Amino acid sequence: xxxxxxxxxxxxxxxxxxxxxxxxxxxxxxxxxxxxxxxxxxxxxxxxxxxxxxxxxxxxxxxxxxxxxxxxxxxxxxxxxxxxxxxxxxxxxxxxxxxxxxxxxxxxxxxxxxxxxxxxxxxxxxxxxxxxxxxxxxxxxxxxxxxxxxxxxxxxxxxxxxxxxxxxxxxxxxxxxxxxxxxxxxxxxxxxxxxxxxxxxxxxxxxxxxxxxxxxxxxxxxxxxxxxxxxxxxxxxxxxxxxxxxxxxxxxxxxxxxxxxxxxxxxxxxxxxxxxxxxxxxxxxxxxxxxxxxxxxxxxxxxxxxxxxxxxxxxxxxxxxxxxxxxxxxxxxxxxxxxxxxxxxxxxxxx
Amino acid sequence: xxxxxxxxxxxxxxxxxxxxxxxxxxxxxxxxxxxxxxxxxxxxxxxxxxxxxxxxxxxxxxxxxxxxxxxxxxxxxxxxxxxxxxxxxxxxxxxxxxxxxxxxxxxxxxxxxxxxxxxxxxxxxxxxxxxxxxxxxxxxxxxxxxxxxxxxxxxxxxxxxxxxxxxxxxxxxxxxxxxxxxxxxxxxxxxxxxxxxxxxxxxxxxxxxxxxxxxxxxxxxxxxxxxxxxxxxxxxxxxxxxxxxxxxxxxxxxxxxxxxxxxxxxxxxxxxxxxxxxxxxxxxxxxxxxxxxxxxxxxxxxxxxxxxxxxxxxxxxxxxxxxxxxxxxxxxxxxxxxxxxxxxxxxxxxx
Numbered sequence: 001x002x003x004x005x006x007x008x009x010x011x012x013x014x015x016x017x018x019x020x021x022x023x024x025x026x027x028x029x030x031x032x033x034x035x036x037x038x039x040x041x042x043x044x045x046x047x048x049x050x051x052x053x054x055x056x057x058x059x060x061x062x063x064x065x066x067x068x069x070x071x072x073x074x075x076x077x078x079x080x081x082x083x084x085x086x087x088x089x090x091x092x093x094x095x096x097x098x099x100x101x102x103x104x105x106x107x108x109x110x111x112x113x114x115x116x117x118x119x120x121x122x123x124x125x126x127x128x129x130x131x132x133x134x135x136x137x138x139x140x141x142x143x144x145x146x147x148x149x150x151x152x153x154x155x156x157x158x159x160x161x162x163x164x165x166x167x168x169x170x171x172x173x174x175x176x177x178x179x180x181x182x183x184x185x186x187x188x189x190x191x192x193x194x195x196x197x198x199x200x201x202x203x204x205x206x207x208x209x210x211x212x213x214x215x216x217x218x219x220x221x222x223x224x225x226x227x228x229x230x231x232x233x234x235x236x237x238x239x240x241x242x243x244x245x246x247x248x249x250x251x252x253x254x255x256x257x258x259x260x261x262x263x264x265x266x267x268x269x270x271x272x273x274x275x276x277x278x279x280x281x282x283x284x285x286x287x288x289x290x291x292x293x294x295x296x297x298x299x300x301x302x303x304x305x306x307x308x309x310x311x312x313x314x315x316x317x318x319x320x321x322x323x324x325x326x327x328x329x330x331x332x333x334x335x336x337x338x339x340x341x342x343x344x345x346x347x348x349x350x351x
Numbered sequence: 352x353x354x355x356x357x358x359x360x361x362x363x364x365x366x367x368x369x370x371x372x373x374x375x376x377x378x379x380x381x382x383x384x385x386x387x388x389x390x391x392x393x394x395x396x397x398x399x400x401x402x403x404x405x406x407x408x409x410x411x412x413x414x415x416x417x418x419x420x421x422x423x424x425x426x427x428x429x430x431x432x433x434x435x436x437x438x439x440x441x442x443x444x445x446x447x448x449x450x451x452x453x454x455x456x457x458x459x460x461x462x463x464x465x466x467x468x469x470x471x472x473x474x475x476x477x478x479x480x481x482x483x484x485x486x487x488x489x490x491x492x493x494x495x496x497x498x499x500x501x502x503x504x505x506x507x508x509x510x511x512x513x514x515x516x517x518x519x520x521x522x523x524x525x526x527x528x529x530x531x532x533x534x535x536x537x538x539x540x541x542x543x544x545x546x547x548x549x550x551x552x553x554x555x556x557x558x559x560x561x562x563x564x565x566x567x568x569x570x571x572x573x574x575x576x577x578x579x580x581x582x583x584x585x586x587x588x589x590x591x592x593x594x595x596x597x598x599x600x601x602x603x604x605x606x607x608x609x610x611x612x613x614x615x616x617x618x619x620x621x622x623x624x625x626x627x628x629x630x631x632x633x634x635x636x637x638x639x640x641x642x643x644x645x646x647x648x649x650x651x652x653x654x655x656x657x658x659x660x661x662x663x664x665x666x667x668x669x670x671x672x673x674x675x676x677x678x679x680x681x682x683x684x685x686x687x688x689x690x691x692x693x694x695x696x697x698x699x700x701x702x
Contacts, residue, residue, distance in 0.1 A: 025496030
């Protein structure tokens with residue numbers, strides 16, 4: 001039965017945004033507006049409103065995380081990975097950020113007519129290898145083909161299910177003053193690796209995306225930190241700035257980041273300067289933020305550093321009672337500046 | 352770590368199919384080849400190999416169906432529905448065909464820059480109404496935007512989870528000689544409704560897609576048929592012909608369809624003649640095939656006919672021991688002809 005639109009009005013003022021813009025997919029302010037004004041009111045329910053990286057469900061008493069992500073990255077192949085491995089890492093990480101052990105994945109392919117068969121096959125092999133490394137299985141799939149010029153080679157949706165152990169209790173709302181913020185390594189690598197291919201930048205050594213599945217690192221963190229691990233979040237689109245802003249806003253706490261403590265590789269910093277990017281806003285895929293009670297910080301940091309994907313882990317900030325809902329950065333020279341949500345779109349199609 | 356391709360070769364001969372064709376997404380022979388030669392060997396596991404409409408998983412002892420589908424239909428709005436309602440019906444039906452009660456859905460949107468915001472909103476409203484009608488909830492989502500000219504307005508992936516009651520035991524492999532094949536109503540309506548918009552055909556009354564969620568009808572069928580309901584399948588892409596071929600091949604049985612018993616509306620038959628389509632190959636979305644033990648056939652048929660979505664239900668064929676793996680049609684004039692898998696692509700982007 002068709003929807004009766006009498007008396008209904010589009011919740012995003014057509015006069016402001018008559019059409020969808022690239023920034024609506026950028027992970028910043030316009031994405032947030034789209035979600036908060038259009039999607040949440042339409043589908044309102046507690047799981048959706050938690051705005052976790054995935055939903056947390058109870059299926060006949062079993063606590064399950066369920067997360068979906070579509071991947072539209074350009075180019076399809078990049079140093080350190082391709083759309084196939086990225087599509088696995090992205091969804092596995094969203095499950096891991098819910099504290100779940102990934103068990104099952106689905107793959108939905110939208111292929112553009114004319115995609116070289118060999119490219120598809122390489123992408124599938126790469127997905128397979130990434131899936132095998134997680135211990136999960138890819139159990140169901142779907143393939144659609146669209147006419148030439150109506151897609152862009154291949155888009156992949158991966159959706160995943162994971163079981164959450166009873167001992168785990170992570171949620172953005174659990175961030176509280178006194179907690180510390182730990183990252184498992186240098187930020188902005190994935191975004192800059194992609195942008196440098198697109199812009200033809202050359203480095204002394206090739207910069208590779210750090211895209212990886214973090215399920216195992218997260219399992220170690222939860223093993224040592226238990227319930228003292230309050231929040232897990234992977235700073236993908238919109239980077240560390242957007243991820244911390246979302247947490248600050250949801251938990252009603254303030255966040256203070258320490259610029260000198262945030263690990264950034266020199267070549268990434270240089271590329272950011274050339275490209276005019278702030279590394280705090282650059283997308284990651286292989287990095288996670290753990291917000292943990294101060295008394296568990298050392299143990300969690302050590303556990304991360306002992307893991308191959310966490311050797312450069314560092315404490316980069318803290319949760320404060322001041323300025324609730326906002327993120328500040330204590331800069332290299334000692335000043336403090338606001339770190340806001342991304343308002344435009346600096347890195348289109350990075351995941 | 353990148354895949355080492357030394358010694359590996361694309362399993363689909365590049366000399367035959369150097370590029371992806373529209374027919375690779377048509378649900379017929381080339382789709383099957385892509386699945387069997389490329390996807391199954393890569394991701395091999397029992398859930399995937401069952402080739403159900405969804406995977407059946409055990410999560411800490413709870414039997415769960417998990418299914419994914421991407422929707423790329425053109426046009427986005429059509430008589431009787433739009434891509435939003437279709438995306439819900441499609442995945443809900445895939446879960447229902449596993450015998451599951453749908454509980455949770457995810458939505459992944461790929462928007463093309465420039466999509467009118469009002470169109471997006473109408474689609475979201477329509478999804479919401481379709482979700483509400485199922486009793487499931489949409490619990491998680493994702494939105495990406497691609498550049499103008501790299502998409503086609505909107506593509507939607509929906510993935511769903513449903514719980515399978517203990518009493519249910521459906522699988523293509525359970526089809527056995529003596530079973531009868533029941534359909535819940537007239538076939539080929541969805542495909543012809545879409546094609547008539549694209550081709551500008553006019554009917555005396557507007558032909559509307561029959562797209563609908565079948566979870567409730569299926570629940571009734573399972574209530575009365577129990578374990579005597581052997582197979583459930585919705586004949587979407589590739590139509591009744593492809594669905595029955597898949598079952599025949601998987602169960603190693605023969606299928607005989609009776610042309611005179613297959614319900615087809617006159618205007619649909621007429622449109623098929625004008626467009627040169629065989630209605631057996633036209634996509635449905637609101638129809639399901641139930642293969643049931645003969646002794647349960649009357650009860651299942653009655654249950655379907657008492658349901659608003661099954662008033663025209665009919666027994667259209669039977670499972671036979673002859674010609675295992677193949678489907679025959681006893682025609683109106685009494686002859687028999689082979690009903691083969693679709694080998695090309697007759698109806699692109701119908702779902």
